[in-house]
Amino acid sequence: MALISPISSPNGKTFNQKLFSRIRVAIESDVPHIYKLMQQLFVYHNITHLLKSNESSIASGIFNPKFPNLSPVTTLLIEVSAIPFQSCLNDKTSSKEVDLSMPLIDEESEQFRVVKYDQHDVFIAGYVMFYPCFSSFFENPVFHMENFFIRECYRRKGFGKWLFSTMASEAARMGFSSIDWYASDWNESGLDFYKHMGATISDDFRVLSLDGKALEAFEDDSN
Amino acid sequence: MALISPISSPNGKTFNQKLFSRIRVAIESDVPHIYKLMQQLFVYHNITHLLKSNESSIASGIFNPKFPNLSPVTTLLIEVSAIPFQSCLNDKTSSKEVDLSMPLIDEESEQFRVVKYDQHDVFIAGYVMFYPCFSSFFENPVFHMENFFIRECYRRKGFGKWLFSTMASEAARMGFSSIDWYASDWNESGLDFYKHMGATISDDFRVLSLDGKALEAFEDDSN
Numbered sequence: 001m002a003l004i005s006p007i008s009s010p011n012g013k014t015f016n017q018k019l020f021s022r023i024r025v026a027i028e029s030d031v032p033h034i035y036k037l038m039q040q041l042f043v044y045h046n047i048t049h050l051l052k053s054n055e056s057s058i059a060s061g062i063f064n065p066k067f068p069n070l071s072p073v074t075t076l077l078i079e080v081s082a083i084p085f086q087s088c089l090n091d092k093t094s095s096k097e098v099d100l101s102m103p104l105i106d107e108e109s110e111q112f113r114v115v116k117y118d119q120h121d122v123f124i125a126g127y128v129m130f131y132p133c134f135s136s137f138f139e140n141p142v143f144h145m146e147n148f149f150i151r152e153c154y155r156r157k158g159f160g161k162w163l164f165s166t167m168a169s170e171a172a173r174m175g176f177s178s179i180d181w182y183a184s185d186w187n188e189s190g191l192d193f194y195k196h197m198g199a200t201i202s203d204d205f206r207v208l209s210l211d212g213k214a215l216e217a218f219e220d221d222s223n
Numbered sequence: 224m225a226l227i228s229p230i231s232s233p234n235g236k237t238f239n240q241k242l243f244s245r246i247r248v249a250i251e252s253d254v255p256h257i258y259k260l261m262q263q264l265f266v267y268h269n270i271t272h273l274l275k276s277n278e279s280s281i282a283s284g285i286f287n288p289k290f291p292n293l294s295p296v297t298t299l300l301i302e303v304s305a306i307p308f309q310s311c312l313n314d315k316t317s318s319k320e321v322d323l324s325m326p327l328i329d330e331e332s333e334q335f336r337v338v339k340y341d342q343h344d345v346f347i348a349g350y351v352m353f354y355p356c357f358s359s360f361f362e363n364p365v366f367h368m369e370n371f372f373i374r375e376c377y378r379r380k381g382f383g384k385w386l387f388s389t390m391a392s393e394a395a396r397m398g399f400s401s402i403d404w405y406a407s408d409w410n411e412s413g414l415d416f417y418k419h420m421g422a423t424i425s426d427d428f429r430v431l432s433l434d435g436k437a438l439e440a441f442e443d444d445s446n
Contacts, residue, residue, distance in 0.1 A: 038359055050360055052400070057362040065357075067364050067397075071294040073357045131357055134288075134296045136261055136369050137273055138434070139280040141290050144367075146359050168433060168441035174290075177275070178434035185427040198437030204408040205430040210391060211361070211401035214421030218391035 013082075013109035013121060015100060020084045021125065021159065022095035023166050026075035031059040033112055033124045034075055041149040045184050062129075071131040073146070076166060078125040078159050079114060080106075085122075094166065098157050106153050126150035128163050130179070138177030143167065145181035164197055182207055236305075236332035236344060238323060243307045244348065244382065245318035246389050249298035254282040256335055256347045257298060264372040268407050285352075294354040296369070299389060301348040301382050302337060308345075317389065321380050329376050349373035351386050353402070361400030366390065368404035387420055405430055 026034060035055040042051040053061070060066055062073045079085075085095055106112075106123060114122040129147040145167070150160045171179055183190050183201075191201060249257060258278040265274045276284070283289055285296045302308075308318055329335070329346060337345040352370040368390070373383045394402055406413050406424075414424060 052361050053359055054362065058359070061357045061364065065364075067355060067399075069292075069295055070355055070357060070364055072292055129359065132290060132293055133356060133367070134284045134293060134354055134369065136276055136281070136352065138275050139277065141284065141288075141293055142434075144356070146357065165441055165444050168438060169444040172438050172440075172442035172444075176290075176438075178432050178438060180430065180432040182425075182428040183431050185429050191429070191431075194431055194433075197433065198440060199431045199433045200437075202405075202430040202432070205405040206408050206414070207403065207425040207428040207430065208406055208414075208417055208422045209401050209403040209425070210417075210420065210422045211365075214423075215391060215395050215399075215401060217395075217421060218388055219395035221388050221392040221395075 012105055012107040013123065015080070015082055015104040015106070017100055017103075018082070019080050019098040019100055019104060019157070020082070020095065021078055021080045021098065022085050023076050023078055023163060026062075026077050026127070028059065028063045030075070030077060030114075030124075031055060031062070033077075033114070034058060034062075034127060034129075036111060037124065037127050037149055037151070038147060040151065041147055044149070045187070071133050073129060073131045075127055075129045076163060077127050078150070078154070078163055079122050080125045080154065081120060081122045083120050096158075096162060098159075104153060106151075108151070108153075112151070124151075125154040126159055126163060128167050130167055132176065135177065135180075140175055140177040142178040142180055143171045143176055145179055148181070160193060161197070168197070235328055235330040236346065238303070238305050238327040238329070240323055240326075241305070242303050242321040242323055242327060242380070243305070243318065244301055244303045244321065245308050246299050246301055246386060249285075249300050249350070251282065251286045253298070253300060253337075253347075254278060254285070256300075256337070257281060257285075257350060257352075259334055260347065260350050260372055260374070261370060263374065264370055267372070268410070294356050296352060296354045298350055298352045299386060300350050301373070301377070301386055302345050303348045303377065304343060304345045306343050319381075319385060321382075327376060329374075331374070331376075335374070347374075348377040349382055349386060351390050353390055355399065358400065358403075363398055363400040365401040365403055366394045366399055368402055371404070383416060384420070391420070 035058050042048045109123050112124040126149055130143045130145045132141050133144050135142040258281050265271045332346050335347040349372055353366045353368045355364050356367050358365040
């Protein structure tokens with residue numbers, strides 16, 4: 001339910017009129033936020049029973065791999081604030097401002113507050129996570145998009161398109177041949193979004209996996 | 224059509240009674256055979272229009288990546304011979320012999336002859352290709368199985384199970400959490416095989432991709 005012109009909300013941060021935002025590369029201190037976003041992503045897809053990672057494994061998986069030589073994982077975050085960003089953490093940033101037709105309330109703002117900024121409130125609105133990999137289909141390697149998620153209150157503001165485009169632009173400029181990913185069949189708005197971005201949806205590929213006890217059964221396999 | 228007790232075939236190699244085989248890790252000189260197997264794999268799946276790699280790009284993708292830091296790709300080959308293997312190329316080998324209830328003719332044997340053995344005829348019967356990668360689903364990384372193929376004349380001999388098990392055993396022993404891959408929806412015998420291996424087939428994930436001109440369109444994207 002949209003409220004008319006609230007100044008603030010006891011349940012979180014309220015943005016009036018304008019939302020300033022930027023995209024930056026995640027660093028290790030962002031992992032607690034990334035894992036919360038990941039949990040929301042799995043809830044959204046109704047696949048929480050498949051989430052067997054944890055905050056620590058995500059941290060080591062992205063920033064300190066226990067397994068050598070894995071393709072590096074890149075996570076791009078969207079940060080939002082009520083006032084313009086003064087500085088950039090690094091060169092891989094871009095910024096954008098969004099005019100709000102009505103106030104936007106982020107009821108979970110405290111969970112997604114970026115703690116390193118003490119001058120003004122900055123919150124994480126969404127993320128995309130991807131890594132480069134070999135492909136037998138193409139001449140050059142491809143990106144595999146592992147996660148893509150915009151928090152509910154920040155949807156329909158163009159953030160998804162901006163974040164996806166930033167990743168796709170990086171892939172195209174670096175000479176990668178494709179981006180591939182999975183999406184849920186029932187997620188019509190998601191599939192429509194991806195089609196609008198130019199994606200091809202395979203008609204007949206199924207996704208298979210072997211894990212848990214079924215994989216462990218091969219540990220002592222004598223072939 | 225099976226022939227009764229042929230001694231040899233003008234169109235290729237004939238195996239009588241026994242087939243000796245082993246699995247070994249592919250090396251760079253195997254690339255021409257790997258690419259021929261890959262072409263047959265794409266023909267089998269009726270997706271030759273999606274094959275945009277070439278022998279040279281496969282060679283550099285697996286053995287001399289132009290893009291730094293990509294997860295290393297492992298290719299395991301099944302070699303077959305009419306007489307036992309005397310020596311092993313490296314430690315990552317295992318061998319097996321198959322009793323033939325009727326002679327086996329490999330009509331394409333010359334295309335798949337392994338040239339480095341001058342003492343006796345050795346041919347490539349199939350391959351599996353996989354690489355390790357990060358996963359948001361699991362505590363540890365996973366294997367992505369990129370290709371899996373047994374040549375037509377060598378099917379129903381247990382080679383597929385043996386090759387798949389060798390990869391799965393490696394994943395389990397190294398502490399990887401899962402193996403994931405795609406398969407064609409219409410490929411009932413393939414899906415049955417994977418189910419028999421313990422695989423889970425996702426009901427609702429679709430495979431999406433962004434490539435070609437649709438990806439190139441993002442190259443000059445100003446976000």
